[in-house]
Amino acid sequence: MRTNRLALTLAGAAGAVAMLAAPTQASAAPAGATNRTTTTETCSSTRLQSGLMTWLCAEVTGSDVQLVGWINLAGPPSPGGPYPQPRNLWTALSGQVVGGASLGSDSKWTWFDLGMTDVRGVGGTVACGSTVRGSFGVTDPGWGPNPVTVDVVVPC
Template sequence: MTTAAVIGIAGLGIIAAAPVASADPTPTPTVTCGAYGLQSGLSTKVCAEVTGDNVRLFGQVGLAGPPSPGSPPRQPQSLNLRLSGNVGGVSLGAVNQDSLFHYSTISVFGVGGTVPCGSTVHGSFAVESYQWPARPVTVDLVLPC
């Protein structure tokens, strides 16, 4: 047997021993957001990230747009942020967080869990400050089967 034949046979053994790719890939997360809310120059939204049968809700508050040229710097605002969710009236949790808002977007996490397919998930995110009451934004989605 020649050296090339031995190397070829050895190479086939290495190929045969290579691991086979998994037939069950990890599910890709999908994100669905409700309509934006506008309040005192701020934009709010609530979203649901779904991976398989797991749902994670999150809320965000940020500037509604860039500051107007020549406008004075925005003063920090003390905000109370409330995120909650449920499935058919059963709570997925709630988060109540006080934050100081400057110019950076603030995200709130911590609500979610495993949800049966075909169920309707409801999420709500509210932002409140001394100057104005909360105007909650919502998201509703049915988990696909």
Template structure:
């Protein structure tokens, strides 16, 4: 076979491959997006706290966060001494059932601490009411709250 015949055969083969139908790939359904909603921050036990919810479809994951309330005052030793805290996370469906309550202990020093605790499946269109409180030996709780819509 001469050189031109080989090139012609290669071009014909490439054209046949390109003209062949491509199998359709089944597209995977789009995963539901996770929406994170947090309530207003509050001051508890000298710290900044808030309660948050991650909502994916009708699945809700609730957690509290503990962080620094602000920069340290001049002359304050750094890093601050660790604080042992008592935590409480509660949730319910507005006008409905309790989703649970979790109490525990957390140690806070400088880095933000996430306090996990409640995961639930709730009806679409409902609102979840969550509350998170922190207390220390000298300071009582001052709960922060969030009302989270579950839109599916």
């Protein structure tokens, strides 16, 4: 009974994540707007890799850009198949202004407990009108990187 409830919960969570992780573009503020504290988010499409789903979002508040990589299960385990185990994954997050400075990079072991997991730590202040390109990849022994990318223009 516990396995069925868990499978249903994971299936529902995976469906919700798939809907939320679809490519999005935040709407621009109306002309003449002066409120620069609004945060907009632009996300990449999802990428599937070894039973995982990854995507990358750029959160823009005024001229500040923060990159956030996401990891989740791609869906519930196959009926009768083994249930995945939590594990450490090697994650690599990086960002840069296209044609300009790096916003940094962060490569580290990240504990993935089978729930939606975020990886943060790359970002900074960027001149308006600049394009920021971010990259996020996940690897584990036995499979190579398959990074997702996102580009976002910092509004003026």
